Amino acid sequence: EACEDPQILARNMIVKMDHPILGEIQNLASPIKLSRTPTKIRSFAPKMGQNTEEILKSLNYTDDDIQKLRKSKIV
Known part of the structure; x- marks a missing residue:
């Protein structure tokens, strides 16, 4: 509903963009x-x-530190 609000539309607050994975999406423009x-x-x-x-x-962090974090599923 918010994306269809007349004031939002009048201020061009919703922009369509081409996302490399998702295709065309709607995104919030800068206020x-x-x-x-x-x-x-x-x-x-x-x-x-x-x-x-x-x-x-x-x-x-070293490569070894990062590998340990990944192995522990911290990152």
């Missing part, structure tokens, strides 16, 4: 509307776990 610099959604949120290794390495 910030600037006349000279319009906003645009540039990418989708990562899949669950997609960046886990990169994040753990940035926190100084």
